[in-house]
Amino acid sequence: MSEAPADYSNGVDPERALKYALQHIRGDRAQIIEGVIEPVSPTWDHETAAETIRDQIRARARELDCVTGxxxxxxxxxxxxxxxxxxxxxxxAAKGAGALLPADTLLVVEVTSESNAETDRVVKRRRYAEYGAPLYLLVDRQERSVTLYSEPGQLGYTRADGPHPYGVTVRLPEPFGLELDTSSL
Known part of the structure; x- marks a missing residue:
């Protein structure tokens, strides 16, 4: 197997080309995790957990002139x-944006599935911190727990609140300043 030339003399940046192609896939949505294209097709149980969190933070997000999505x-x-x-x-920031950076967010939430639990627990946690997402909430359905990560840096998040078992109230710090009820996850 031959390798691609390192100089990209044809002017094509492989990263940009891959991300452009991904955005133009018809039908299903997909993401790239460490160079591997993965379809995004959550189950209803997975969506219910995400919606439970969204419902609790929606009013505060509006007060902050933010959108959830x-x-x-x-x-x-x-x-x-x-x-x-x-x-x-x-x-x-969201208006007219095709994509944002993790640093543009106030909060990122990932809900694990059997097929991606380790990715959410390890890879995405590390990458979200590296790219400056201030808060990362991991809803781990397999472990039935919730962990809030904060204080991002190049080596990961330096603060973890949890894991807390479902049923425990988890405090989202400012600018949210609210308590998340995890009993119905």
């Missing part, structure tokens, strides 16, 4: 393009 997050300089289960972003 699962839009694209680009991690430039890497072969990663994520579609979080839920993100809270300033409305002004």
């Amino acid at each position: 699962s839009g694209n997050l680009d991690l430039p300089g890497s072969s990663n393009w994520y579609i979080p289960d839920l993100a809270v972003v300033p409305a002004a």
Whole structure:
């Protein structure tokens, strides 16, 4: 197997080309995790967990002039393009944006599935911190726990609140300043 030339003399940047192609897939959405294209097709149980969190933070997000959604997050300089289960972003940043950076978010939420639990627990946690997402909430359905990560840095999050078993109230710090009820996850 031959390797691609390192100089990209034809002017094509492989990272940009891959991410462009991914955005133009018809039908299903997909993300890139460490260079591997993965379809995004959550189950209803998975969606219910994400919606439970969204319902609890929606009013506060509006007060902060933010939107909640699962839009694209680009991690430039890497072969990663994520579609979080839920993100809270300033409305002004989201308007007209094809993709945002994790640092543009106020909160990123990932809900594990059997097929991606380790990715959410390890890879995405590390990458979200590296790319400056201030808060990362991991809803681990297999472990039936919730962990809030904060204080991001190049080596990961330096603070973890949890894991807390379902049923425990988890405090989202400012700018949210609210308590998440995890009993119905």
